[in-house]
Structures are given as structure tokens and as C-alpha cells.
Amino acid sequence: MTRPTGDLFTDGGETGRLMARLDWAETPLGPVDGWPQSLRAAVRMVLSSRYPMLLLWGERFTQLYNDAYSALIGDKHPDALGGDVRITLAEGWDVLAPLIVEAMATGVASWVPALQLLLDRAGYREEAYFSVSHAPARDDEGRTVGVLTVCSEVTEQVVGERRLRLLRDLSVGGDGRTVDVESTCVRLAEAIGGHPLDVPFAAIYLRDGALLRRAACVGGEPVAAALPATLSTGQEHGWGLAAAAGGTTTEVAGVERWLTLPAGPWGDPVGTALALPLPSAEAGQPLGVLLVGVSPSRGLDEAYRSFHALLAQQVAVAVRNAQAYEEERRRAETLAELDRVKTGFFTNVSHEFRTPLTLMLGPLADALNDNEHPLPAAQRERVDTAWRNATRLLTLVNSLLTFSSLEAGQAHSQAREVDLAGLTAELSSVFRAAVERAGLRLEVDCPPLPRPVCVDPVNWERIVTNLLSNALKYTFVGRIRVALTADDEEIRLTVADTGIGIAEEDLPRLFERFHRVQGARSRSHEGTGIGLALVRELARLEGGDVRVESRIGTGTTFTVALPWSATGRTAGPVAEVDGIGGAARAAAQEAIGWLADPARAGASAPAGPPVRAYGGEDASRHARILVADDNADMRAYLARLLGEQGWQVQTVGDGRQALEAIRRERPDLVLTDVMMPEVDGFELVRRLRRQADTRTLPVVVLSARAGGDASVEGLDLGADDYVVKPFAAADLIARIRATLHGARSRGDRRDDSTPDARGGTTDAHGGAPGRQDVPAGPPTGDAVATEVPHPAPDGGNVGYAHDEARRPAPGQPAAVDEGWTYPSQPTSAAAMRRDVRASLEGLDVDPDTVADLLLAASEAVNNAVEHAQRPTRPEVRVRLRVADGSVRITVRDFGTWRDRRPAMDRGRGATLMNAYGDVRLMSTAEGTIVTIERRLPPPP
Missing domain, CATH: 3.30.565.10 (Histidine kinase-like ATPase, C-terminal domain)
Known part of the structure; x- marks a missing residue:
């Protein structure tokens, strides 16, 4: 029994009800009562499905579809019901026709996963994508009389993946390296230009003070001509740039007034643009503006706006990275230029120092060696002190000159074949007196090498001298061992000590110039901080390198390795090494100055004619003064100078010894250097001021750190006065006398x-x-x-x-x-x-x-x-x-x-x-x- 006609559309939802009311007699299909059973069955299947389905029947491709499909065609529904698909989808028929005709002609189904289709379903020519299957539809006799289309829209998926590719291209870009801002903007523009369906045109504007400057452009000459190259951030130009520069995303309509640019899959003109702020690290202060054209084939919905926001963020990140790179490069170039200037300055100054040093050292040496007119004992001691310290100054100047030459790439090895074992043993023996005076053992193991070694003997002397000086400075018990060994590959100089050792975290920076290990116990705080850096540079100049092994509390071992391949550059007899050992002797003499002199500790300088100083008769003439300085010559000089004033002087080598001496017997005044090992001068003042019994003890600070900041730091810590080296003897005495006088006056008032x-x-x-x-x-x-x-x-x-x-x-x-x-x-x-x-x-x-x-x-x-x-x-x-x-x-x-x-x-x-x-x-x-x-x- 045949079901009533009205029952055919019962299960079709809203579209089914529309189909039931439609006068099918006015369509090519005729009245519903006359429809063949095959058509009825196909309609029931379409209407009962929740998947978008379209049935085309007959030569005129009459359309019958369900609710799900009606949503795909937008405002073409419901007029499309019973109509010709060639009219309904006229804008996309050139794409659909081959697929439909093929299915009807061959009777074979087809499937396209992402068919691009032009649709005019929302008032504009829209770019849409569908997953479509076309299958033949047959009548009661089995003839193909139509097509059953099953489809789903994949526009969001296709467009979303395409936009993600653009964002990925922006984040990777180029060869992955960060470059300057200008090149980065060009790269970004090229990446954006590869995605015209989503960004028809674009321009990147960067803030340059009060101006916006166009850094890159996408879209060719027409776009460049239509957009301003520069404009003031306070000047609106119609493109919304000024508003975006202030942080507001601006939609610009009517773009065709300034620019005619076909875009999208079908060449429709661009009518809308967006000006988006490029976010910076500073809130409310964008670093620029990204101007983008909106595709005429896509609606500016929330998803499209979100994509544009992500695009602006990605551009901003790339630009910020480039700006940071440029800033870092400029900083590096500035530092390199400062390095070059400093190196040149050190070179010039070092050369300039040598002339007056020569004129100082020569007469001083002549006076010390003059047997016909020998100096009195007191004068000899003064001249000898001057000669030793002038020699030390020459050593420092030579080190700075060598280091500056190495930095400037102007240092060269004056290599010659030498008996390296004999030279090393001779240089090491220069330090024997200093090492043994410190209570240590010096072990030298330098057996003859199988053949001469081609090195610069001056550079080798500096390497050995610096390593031995370093070992003596940080070793307090045990031994220092110097060994020279060789195998078929290399020669190895090893300087090992049983000193304080170096923490593992400090080892990587040990050979950096000017680096000092903070808080390390040492015999002296003196030094430039370039000794070990110089060792590494000189070792590399000779074709080798240096490495270090150390453990806290156990000791340190430095190894200088010279490959035989780098030391066999000449042939011939072994050269006599002349003029070598001066730097080693000067370093050893300086090291002796680090060692405590028990004979001088606590002794007063001999009385003599007082140095004339401001202040008149001193009521504290017999005051006791404690001098703390890690330089032995400075201790001796101050003891003699202050002793001549009738003061009792005791000397110690650092702040820790000063605290111990004060605990044993309180002096009337402490005169302390700032830079000393273990407890420096500032820390000494700090500790004295924390203790009730030494809070009012007068302290005068000596320092080579000139400038107001250093002196204010010392005075704020509680020092009574701050004297900058070099100082005049009369000035120092006047300051000490005034400090003693003031302390006595305050003591009198407290007694009252x-x-x-x-x-x-x-x-x-x-x-x-x-x-x-x-x-x-x-x-x-x-x-x-x-x-x-x-x-x-x-x-x-x-x-x-x-x-x-x-x-x-x-x-x-x-x-x-x-x-x-x-x-x-x-x-x-x-x-x-x-x-x-x-x-x-x-x-x-x-x-x-x-x-x-x-x-x-x-x-x-x-x-x-x-x-x-x-x-x-x-x-x-x-x-x-x-x-x-x-x-x-x-x-x-x-x-x-x-x-x-x-x-x-x-x-x-x-x-x-x-x-x-x-x-x-x-x-x-x-x-x-x-x-x-x-x-x-x-x-x-």
C-alpha cells in the first residue's frame, strides 16, 4: 500500500515542511504523486540524514536537500528548493559541472576532500572549501538520471591551516639566525607576501622617536605608492596608523579610495584594512604598526581578527628580537672599540712610562752600587725601597704592554731553540729564597729534554714567573713543585702547589683577564688580575695551551702543554739565553715583600728629626699607632715616618692580624690600607665599629682608590679620615695628629x-x-x-x-x-x-x-x-x-x-x-x- 504523498516529507524537519508546501507541479519534477519510487526513496534518504546531502534529479538538475545542507548555502535557501543548481550555484558551476557531469555520464562516484568553491551566500563572493562526494542517482529502470551529493564544509580547517603556516613561516624565517631590524622586516614581508589569500597587502611601520617609518611593504609598487613612507605619530593619514601607534586596533574601510588592488582567488578589489599596534615590552608604548589588507573573499569575523592579532604579535616578537640583537651588537662593537682604545692607551702609556722609569732605576742603581761614595745606612734603606718599587712598577708596565699587544694582535713570538729544561730550572731557582722564607719546600724536577725546544725565552720566563708567583701567593703550608716532562707528542710544564685550592665553579673563569676569586685567602691583595690570563695568551702564542686542576684545601696544578709540532720551527745550535731572569728576580723580590717580617712587628722606628706638619705641639706625642698594610715596603716606610714623630708604631700584614693585635693591646689609633687579603680595611673598620670596646677607636684609612665615592664609603663605615695614595708625609702626619687630638678631646668630654x-x-x-x-x-x-x-x-x-x-x-x-x-x-x-x-x-x-x-x-x-x-x-x-x-x-x-x-x-x-x-x-x-x-x- 502506497503511503500518502504528505508522508514523504514528514521526517525532513524545517526543510521537509518547506518541501511539503512547495508546488512541485511548477517544477521540472511535476506533482509529487507522479514521482517514481526511486525518486521518493532518494528523497526520504536525504531528508532523514543529519549529514549535508543534495539530490539533483533530471536534466535540469532540480535540487532537493535537507536541513544540514541548507546551512551551507546561506541566503540561497529556501529559493534553491526545486530550482536548477546551475542557477543557484552559478558562481561556482564551472568547478562543480565537471564532477556532476562525470558522475552522470560514467555512473562512477567521485570524492574531493577540499574543493575550493566560490559562493555568494552572505552578500559577497566568498572563498569556501568543501569535502564533496558525487554518486549517480538511478530511476526505477536503473538509468542514471541524477546525482546524490554528500558534502561537508571544511573552510575553517583549510583556511586555519593556511594561516598557521604563515605564522610558522614568520617565527622561523630565513636561516633561523637573528639579524638586524631592517633585514628582519624585509624577511617578514617576504613571508607575508607568500600568503596573499589571507594578507593581500601589508606594511610594517616602526616607531622612530615621534615618527612612524615604513620598514617594509607587501604588495608591490601600487601599495608602496599609496602608503606614506613616514608620518608623525600624532598625524592621522586615513590609514589608522596614528591611532594604532597609540595602541588602538583600527578598521579602515573604503581602501579603494587610495588603492585599487585585486585580491583573493577571484581578483576582487580589497576594500578593508586593519591597522594593528605592534606590542612592545613597555605597556602602552607600541614599537610600531602593522597595516594589513583584508581578503575580499573572507568575512572579517572573530577568527579572522584573531589571526591578525596573532600576526601582529609574531611580527612584534621578531622585531623585538632583532632590536635586542642590534643593541647587543652595538654594545659589543662599543666594547670592542673601547678595548681597542684601551689597548692603544695602555701601549702608549706603557711606552711613556719606560723613559721616566729608566731615569729612575738608573740613578737609583748607581747610588746603591757606588762604592766610592757609599750611602749612609738610613739613606740606603730609602733608596733601596725606591729601587725595588720602581722595578716592580717596570714589571707591571711590561705586563700591561705585553697584554695590550696580545689583545691588539701585535704580539709575536721571537722564538729560538733553547735548553728549555735548564732555563726552567734556572727561573725556578730564583724563587727558592722566597719560597723557603715562607716556610715551604720548592721541588724542581727538570731533567734534560731529548732535543732543544723552539720558544721565545722572554715569553717562557713570564709563564714560569706568573705560575710560581701565583703558587706562592696562595700556598701557606707544604710545597711547590715545578716539573718539566715530555713524550712523543708534547712538552709539559707542571707547577703544582699544596695551597688553598680553587672552587670548581671558579675554574671556568680562572684565565679571564682581571678576574679574581672572591674571598680567597692569599698573602697579598696586590696584583693586576691579568697574570693567569697572560699565561694562557703567551702559551697560545707559543702554539700550546694551559689547563688547571684544583680542589679546595688540597692544592692546584697548572699544566702548560707545548706540542713538539709547534716548537720545531728552526734548526741549528742551541742559542745562549742572555738577559733572562730579570722579571723572575723582580717577581721573587715582590713575593718576599708579602711575607711577614717578625723583626719589624711591634717595633718602633728610630727617633729622628720630625717631619714638619700642621698642628703645632701634639698633646698625644707618645701615642701608640697600629699600621696594617700587606706591602712590606709600605709597612717599613710608615713605621719609619711615624716613628720619627715620637709615636710608637706596630705593623701587621692584614686586617685579621690587626684585630688580633688590638685584642692583645689597644692602640691609640689604627692606620690601615683598604686592599688587603682576608680582612680588608673597610671590613676592619666595620668590625671595630661593631664592638663596644673599639667603637670609638680612631681609624685612618689609606687607599689607592681615589674619588669621592670611595672616601664617602670609608667615612660612612666609621673611619675618622681617608687618605689617598700617593700622599705627602706632612699631610699624613697632620691628619693623624688631628685625629688623635679629636679623639682625646672627645674622651675628655666623656670623662666630664x-x-x-x-x-x-x-x-x-x-x-x-x-x-x-x-x-x-x-x-x-x-x-x-x-x-x-x-x-x-x-x-x-x-x-x-x-x-x-x-x-x-x-x-x-x-x-x-x-x-x-x-x-x-x-x-x-x-x-x-x-x-x-x-x-x-x-x-x-x-x-x-x-x-x-x-x-x-x-x-x-x-x-x-x-x-x-x-x-x-x-x-x-x-x-x-x-x-x-x-x-x-x-x-x-x-x-x-x-x-x-x-x-x-x-x-x-x-x-x-x-x-x-x-x-x-x-x-x-x-x-x-x-x-x-x-x-x-x-x-x-
Whole structure:
């Protein structure tokens, strides 16, 4: 029994209902009642499927399809029902026709996995892709009268994979190497240009200050002509570039106004573009703009926009990498140029040093060797010290000259055949006295080699000398062994010690120039840091290399290997080696200076005529001074110089020994070098200031580190003074005397602060000279101009003088009246803070008040140093007065201020001072006086 006609479309969903209402009599298929059974069966199959299916029946390819297929043809549905597919898909019929005709003609099914098809289903000519199968459809007699099409859209898959290929091409690009920004942008443009279906045209703009500069372009000459080459970031040009440069992605419509560019699979004109910011590492500051054309065959949906955003990010990453590469390359070129300049400078300076050194060493050697007019013992010691250190300076100059020549590629090996075993043994023996004096054993094992070796004997001397010096510096017990061996392949020099060893993590950098192993115990802190680097460079210059093995606490072994193939460059008799050994002897003599001299430790220098120094009669004439320096010649010189002043001098070789000596017996003053092994000078000051019993021990720091930063660091740590080498003897003595004098004055004031002194009926000092009572009542105006009675010496590198502390008569409130004179230099503010803080110790002054006053006074001293022009006296005077519940600090200079005003400058300094006290400024004919006063809160 035949089912009713209406039942044919019952299971067809929305499309089935539309088909049921359609007047099929108006179509080539005729009324439904007349349809053959085969057509009915095919329709039922199509409508019941959830997969997109299309049935074409008859010569006019009448269309019948299901709900799933209707979604594929967009707004062509429902008009396509019962219509001719050649009309419905007219824009794509040239692609579809061969497949459909073939299936009907041959009766053989076909399948295309990704058929590109032009569709006009959304108001524009769309690029779409389908997986399509065409199978013949037969009537009741078995004749092929139609085609059954089963299809699914794969547009997103095909387009997505294509876009991923573009992003991958951008990330890889070229040969994988990072190059400069310009080349990178060209490469990026080439990669983008290979994907015109997704990016019809593009341009990369990079920020150049306030401008956007076009770095690359995709799309040929028409695009380049339509786009600006440069424009201001604040100037909009119609392409949305300025907005994108500010961080906003901008859609640009109506592109055809400036550019006619066919694009897409079917050559439709581009009508839309996007300007996207190229994100940088700094938020809100794009590094440029990526301008891209939108394909006319793809809708600008969320997926397309997301692709463009990823594209901009990928371009930005590549550009940022290129910029970082360029910056690194510029930095490397700058460093290389600095290296070349430095090398040239060292070469020139080293050559310039040699002439005065020759004129120093010659007369000094003549004086030491003059038997007709022998020097007195004291003068001989001084001349010998000068000669040894001039020789050391020549060795340093030669090392720098050699190293600079190696760096510049100008060093050459003056090779000749030598008895390498004999030369090595001779050079090693030069160090025997120094090694044995250090309590070590020197073992030399250099048996004759089978044949002479062709090397530069000067270079070999430097290699052996540096390795032996290094071994002696870091070995404290045991032995140093020098061995020379050979086999069929190479000659090996081995220098092994039983020293402190080197940590494994430090070994890779051991041969780097200027590298020092931090915190390593050594006999001396002296050295340039190029010794081992020089060994490696010289070994390579001779055709070999150097390696090292070491373990902490066990020792270190250096091995220099020279291949026979690199040392057989000449033939002939073995040359006599003349003039060799001077560098080794100088290095050995320097090494002896690292060793402690027990005979000198704790001894006072012989009395002699004192060096004239500023300060007058020294009340601390018999003070004990501890000298800490790792250079033996410097220790001997300071002991002699200070001993001539009548001071008792004890010398030690480093900060650790200084701490031990201070624990045994406290000196009156410590004079310490900064750069010493184990415990350096700064660490010594730090440890002394942490201990209550040494917190007030006077310390004067000696250093070759010139400059304000170094001296401020020392003074802020608590040093009493900072003296830069080279120094004048009179200057050093004046500074030590002033420091001792100031320490004694502070000690006197602390004695006055005891209960007996404050509550008794007599002056604790019995009316000591230089001390006077402070009258009761507030300070008068005249007190502002009260001067410190000690004039500072002329010249720049001076210390400060210190006025006596004053106390009131018994029964009066505690008071202070002290003054100091400082050199007009930036470090004086730190020295002033230390002195004023020490003077306020023991008084009942709130620590916060002290800190406020010190900040204000520091600003006043800094102003005096910076603003006082053409001073008649190169000094700054500071007075501290505490009386009747107030603290007053006056700061006086002796110059003309650059900006003299009735009131203080309203900048940060004046604001800071006014915040911490009542500030007044007084101009005088001689200079400017700043007064800072602060009332103290009443005692509880």
C-alpha cells in the first residue's frame, strides 16, 4: 500500500515542511504523486540524514536537500528548493559541472576532500572549501538520471591551516639566525607576501622617536605608492596608523579610495584594512604598526581578527628580537672599540712610562752600587725601597704592554731553540729564597729534554714567573713543585702547589683577564688580575695551551702543554739565553715583600728629626699607632715616618692580624690600607665599629682608590679620615695628629659626663687649657659668627682641625661647645656627621632629633662645598653648641655663593633644613654662615 504523498516529507524537519508546501507541479519534477519510487526513496534518504546531502534529479538538475545542507548555502535557501543548481550555484558551476557531469555520464562516484568553491551566500563572493562526494542517482529502470551529493564544509580547517603556516613561516624565517631590524622586516614581508589569500597587502611601520617609518611593504609598487613612507605619530593619514601607534586596533574601510588592488582567488578589489599596534615590552608604548589588507573573499569575523592579532604579535616578537640583537651588537662593537682604545692607551702609556722609569732605576742603581761614595745606612734603606718599587712598577708596565699587544694582535713570538729544561730550572731557582722564607719546600724536577725546544725565552720566563708567583701567593703550608716532562707528542710544564685550592665553579673563569676569586685567602691583595690570563695568551702564542686542576684545601696544578709540532720551527745550535731572569728576580723580590717580617712587628722606628706638619705641639706625642698594610715596603716606610714623630708604631700584614693585635693591646689609633687579603680595611673598620670596646677607636684609612665615592664609603663605615695614595708625609702626619687630638678631646668630654664630674664641686680636668664655661641663657647673635680658632692649612688634600669641648661650671646643665674645620670637599659632610654624632653621645638628646640635625647640617655643608665660589680659605667650619635646652649648629664657608639671596634657596636642600630646625643665613664680607637651631624637649 502506497503511503500518502504528505508522508514523504514528514521526517525532513524545517526543510521537509518547506518541501511539503512547495508546488512541485511548477517544477521540472511535476506533482509529487507522479514521482517514481526511486525518486521518493532518494528523497526520504536525504531528508532523514543529519549529514549535508543534495539530490539533483533530471536534466535540469532540480535540487532537493535537507536541513544540514541548507546551512551551507546561506541566503540561497529556501529559493534553491526545486530550482536548477546551475542557477543557484552559478558562481561556482564551472568547478562543480565537471564532477556532476562525470558522475552522470560514467555512473562512477567521485570524492574531493577540499574543493575550493566560490559562493555568494552572505552578500559577497566568498572563498569556501568543501569535502564533496558525487554518486549517480538511478530511476526505477536503473538509468542514471541524477546525482546524490554528500558534502561537508571544511573552510575553517583549510583556511586555519593556511594561516598557521604563515605564522610558522614568520617565527622561523630565513636561516633561523637573528639579524638586524631592517633585514628582519624585509624577511617578514617576504613571508607575508607568500600568503596573499589571507594578507593581500601589508606594511610594517616602526616607531622612530615621534615618527612612524615604513620598514617594509607587501604588495608591490601600487601599495608602496599609496602608503606614506613616514608620518608623525600624532598625524592621522586615513590609514589608522596614528591611532594604532597609540595602541588602538583600527578598521579602515573604503581602501579603494587610495588603492585599487585585486585580491583573493577571484581578483576582487580589497576594500578593508586593519591597522594593528605592534606590542612592545613597555605597556602602552607600541614599537610600531602593522597595516594589513583584508581578503575580499573572507568575512572579517572573530577568527579572522584573531589571526591578525596573532600576526601582529609574531611580527612584534621578531622585531623585538632583532632590536635586542642590534643593541647587543652595538654594545659589543662599543666594547670592542673601547678595548681597542684601551689597548692603544695602555701601549702608549706603557711606552711613556719606560723613559721616566729608566731615569729612575738608573740613578737609583748607581747610588746603591757606588762604592766610592757609599750611602749612609738610613739613606740606603730609602733608596733601596725606591729601587725595588720602581722595578716592580717596570714589571707591571711590561705586563700591561705585553697584554695590550696580545689583545691588539701585535704580539709575536721571537722564538729560538733553547735548553728549555735548564732555563726552567734556572727561573725556578730564583724563587727558592722566597719560597723557603715562607716556610715551604720548592721541588724542581727538570731533567734534560731529548732535543732543544723552539720558544721565545722572554715569553717562557713570564709563564714560569706568573705560575710560581701565583703558587706562592696562595700556598701557606707544604710545597711547590715545578716539573718539566715530555713524550712523543708534547712538552709539559707542571707547577703544582699544596695551597688553598680553587672552587670548581671558579675554574671556568680562572684565565679571564682581571678576574679574581672572591674571598680567597692569599698573602697579598696586590696584583693586576691579568697574570693567569697572560699565561694562557703567551702559551697560545707559543702554539700550546694551559689547563688547571684544583680542589679546595688540597692544592692546584697548572699544566702548560707545548706540542713538539709547534716548537720545531728552526734548526741549528742551541742559542745562549742572555738577559733572562730579570722579571723572575723582580717577581721573587715582590713575593718576599708579602711575607711577614717578625723583626719589624711591634717595633718602633728610630727617633729622628720630625717631619714638619700642621698642628703645632701634639698633646698625644707618645701615642701608640697600629699600621696594617700587606706591602712590606709600605709597612717599613710608615713605621719609619711615624716613628720619627715620637709615636710608637706596630705593623701587621692584614686586617685579621690587626684585630688580633688590638685584642692583645689597644692602640691609640689604627692606620690601615683598604686592599688587603682576608680582612680588608673597610671590613676592619666595620668590625671595630661593631664592638663596644673599639667603637670609638680612631681609624685612618689609606687607599689607592681615589674619588669621592670611595672616601664617602670609608667615612660612612666609621673611619675618622681617608687618605689617598700617593700622599705627602706632612699631610699624613697632620691628619693623624688631628685625629688623635679629636679623639682625646672627645674622651675628655666623656670623662666630664660622669656623675662625679657633673655633680662635684671641681672641674674634672682641673681647669685644663682650652676649656671654658658656656654662659647660661640662650646663645646670642654674636655667637653665630664665632670662629674655630684653628686655621686650616692651604692646599687641597687637608684634614680638619678640632676645637676643645667646653663644659659649664659645676651644677649647671650639661652643655657642649665644639668646633671643627674641614677641607672644602664632598667627603666633609660624612666626616662632620661622624664628629657631631660623637659629640652628642652621652647627652640626653633624642636619637630622632640627632638624626634630623645631622641631615640638616649635611645639607648646609654640601651647600658650602658646592656653592661657595673662589673661597679665600678652602675650608668649611662647623660649630656645635648645646646650652639651655637648645642645639645650635653653625656652618661657615669663605667664598661667594653663586646665587646669593636674602633667604635660603627654596630647593630641596633648604626645604630639608627648614623641616628639621630653625634655619638662618647670614652673609658676611668673608663668606656665608648658616645657623640651624632646634629646641630640645624638656626632660621628663
